[in-house]
Amino acid sequence: MRWSQLFAPTLRDAPNDAVAPSHSLLIRAGFIRQLHAGHYSMLPLGWRVHEKVANIVRDEINEIGGQEFLLPTLHPAAIWQKSGRWDAMGEIMFRLKDRKNTDQALGITHEEIFATVAAELTSHKQLPQVWYHIQIKFRDEARPKSGLLRVREFHMKDSYSFDIDAAGLDAAFAAHDEAYRKIFQRLGIPAFGVEASSGAMGGNASVEFMTPSDAGEDDVVRCPKCNYAANIEKATSGVAAEEDGAPTDLERFATPGVRTIAALEDFEGGAEASRQLKTLVMVLDGTVTLVMVRGDHQLNTQKLADATGAIEIRPASADEAFAALGAHPGSLGAVGVSEHPVIADLALQGRVNMTTGANEDDWHVRGVNVQRDVAVGQWADLREVQAGEPCPVCDTAINIVRCIEIGHIFKLGTKYSETFGVNVATTGGETVPVQMGSYGIGIGRNMAAAVETNHDDKGIVWPVSIAPYEAVITLMRLDDEHLEAGNQIYSGLRAAGVDALIDDRDARAGVKFADAELIGFPYRITLGPRGLANGEAEVTNRATGDTKMVPLAELVATLAPEIAESRDAGRHG
Template sequence: MRWSQLYVPTLREDPADADAVSHRLLVRGGFVRQLMAGHYSLLPLAVRVRSKIVEIIREEMTAIGAQEFVLPAMHPAEIWQRSGRWEVMGEEMFRLKDRKGADMALGMTHEEIFTVLAQELRSYRDLPQIWYQFQTKFRDEARPKSGLLRVREFTMKDSYSFDLAQEGLDRSFDLHKAAYERIFARLGLPAIAVQASSGSMGGSASVEFMSPSEAGEDLVVRCPSCRYAANTEKATSALAAVADGPGLDAPERFDTPDARTIDELTRLHGVPADRQIKTLVLVVDSRLTLVVLRGDHTLVEQKLLDALAATAVRPATAEEIQAALGASPGSLGAVGVTGLPILADEALRGRTDMTTGANTDGVHLRGLSVERDIAVQHWADLREVVSGEPCPQCGTALEVVVTIEVGHIFKLGRKYTEALGVTVAGPDGDRVTPIMGSYGIGVERALATIVETHHDEKGIVWPAAVAPFEVAVVMLSTTDETVTEAAESLYRQLRAERVDVLLDDRDERPGVKFRDVELIGIPYRITVGARGLAEGTVELTTRATGETQLVPVGEAVEHLRKRRETRMSADG
């Protein structure tokens, strides 16, 4: 490709609204343009990168026996209603009606639609199956931001496995996990496989692939000594045992007129946060619910939803709280409360001599025993793990890392095949409901995350496997016939070697050409100038290291070949 024929609208200044590094560089480098919030046009350079990412994913999916489909992006509501997710997906689902008034949706994901196709499976001999696609997904994200990292329209590689029994699902899950590890390695993405919540997807287990990045919005808890790693929605830790006093025979009231928060009760009345009980009043699937935690702990809402197999949670309003407990936030407690479900975090189990609100404004209770004085109906791990707490497996202090989710795999079970009536004839002739897995990678998010991982002050530093072009041949003059002929010759040789090469034949100053090549991140640059040619040499520069070497013109392609081979060998 010749640069003079390529549309690359590079910018000299950062876009004012770009927060993430990838957003800034992809706009500056002429890869993307925003149409509206959460919707981006991919320009030619981004399309080239995207196609290389897709091909890497496709190769690894083919290697595990997956077959590619393309399914509709618009779905009838009836299928989602049968699975129970028409209501669960809430406002994130784009919904519309056709001209006949039928309810439709733009697909957020395709579990239901692939399962409809699976209704044509007839026998256990048809299994296992692994089906996948690259398809546009739509999610009405409330706060799209960070360029391609949080959008409302994106491409996902989503695959689905159908197996006869649990051991088959385990195998399909493991195949995908290994394939994803190879994919992210080939993309140059560091990805941590972590335990995660299945959320609205359902199922028995899930693993997220998280790439460390300050641009991320997800927190991963990991152990530096062993392999333990989990999303904060799933993470646990081994809290140190607490030595409590015996407390009182019954809780004792004391006045706290100016203490409405955990910190104020500590500061004004000397009650440490870890000896307080925090009482949260929440509405979980339309039912008012009390959740109690240690005063210095934070609730993870997804853990609560998972513990109750619920779908939605929100804070109760001041009016709802007053009507249920007779007090305002700041003096709330669960002692003596009946008629409402009460959930307690496991960190409170067995605790004595604790302090909590008395459900009277400006009054607290002290000396209480949790299991004696609170009618807990459900115990669960509900709290957020923080840095420094002991690993649940080896006891080492845990780290909390900011990450971007780049992939997620689920063991779905039979949720969708049961809801949509998929059965096959088993070996003994009885009807058997297949068991499913679901596996996703966001393509444009992976593209942006690669930029977050591979950049410097000059611009993007693409890994060669996904770069829009692997080599740029830069001619320093378009009027010097010796320069143009040498550059054209190198361009033809590289094309003959099937190297993805860009010839910069623009009538621009050398500084502009160099800045653009560095900005868009081409891994190798061959610079052809009159002074070098007079000595029989060209410059070969490696973008990632900045190393520049003078090489004979006739040996330039061979030198480049050796550098590529060395790089590919180092990449494994």
């Protein structure tokens, strides 16, 4: 490609509202443009990178036996109603009606569609199967943000495995786990797997792949010593036993003006936070529910969702809380409450002599014996882990790291195969539903994650494997000598399989260098009068800034193999 004809609108000033580095850089370097919130146009440079990311994913999934499909993205409501997810998905799904007034949805994922196709599987002899496609998904996110990191329209590679039994599913899951690790390595993105909640997708074993980044949206608990790593929505930690003393009787006491855990700690006759009960009034799918955690603990709402199966969870308003319990937030408690369900955190089991709100403003109650005085309907792990708490495996103080979720694999079991009739005959002639797994990886998000982890103050530093062009030939003059030498190197590199771009723009050196660095080509081959006088070109590595002089005659022969090697390894050259 000749740069003079390339549409790569680089900007000197970044758009003011881009905060995440990948967002700002992808816009500034001319890769993407926003159409509206959560929808981006891929410009030529952006689409090249996107395709390269997709091809690496495709390559590794093919490697484990994946077969590529292309499925529709406009789905009939019926298929989602059949799986129960028409309702379960809530507002995340774009819904519309066709001219016949029948409900339709834009696909947020494709379990239902692949399961429908898979109903034609009939025999164990056909298994295992790994099917995938790379297709646009639509999700009506409440708040798209950070450029390509969270959008409403994006390409995802999702694969689905079909196996005769649990052992087969385990193997398919392990194969994907391995394939994903190879993919991230080739993409030049540092990644690790964590235990995760499967959320609304349904399933059990669930591993998310994460890459540390401040621009991320997930908090991940990591043990610095052992390998324990889990999404904070799932993570646990050790809780030291508390000394409660001997059980005593309930006793109401006046606490004028006390409305917070901290205030009650300071109040004469109050209690330490760890000896208080925090009662949160939540509305779960419309039902007012009391959620109890220790005074110094935080509720994690995803854990609450996982424990209850609730889809819509929100804190009750102060009015709703008053209507339910007769007091305002700050004086609420679950003691003696029987008209609302109570769900309590496991850390409260066996606790006595606790203090909590008395459901009357300015009054609390002490001497609470949780088992005796509170009608707990369900015990569950609800508390959010805090940094520094002991690792559940080895007791070392754990860290919490902000991460971008770049992939997710999980086992579905027979949830969809039973619903959609994906049954096959076993060797014994018995008919059984197949074991399914589901494995997703967002293409655009990985493109953004690669930028998040590979940039500097000059711009993007692409790994060779996904750079829009692997090398740019920068001409310092546009006279015959330069053009001839440049064209020769250009065609030589292309013949050797290198993605090359020749900068034949009539622009100043500074502009050309700055653009090349902003866009982040791994190699810059500079042809100028100084080098040409000696029959040499200058080769600069974007990542290291190292420059070496190379004789023109040897350039293609030495550089092409080096680029090929870096391309396969996910390195920067």
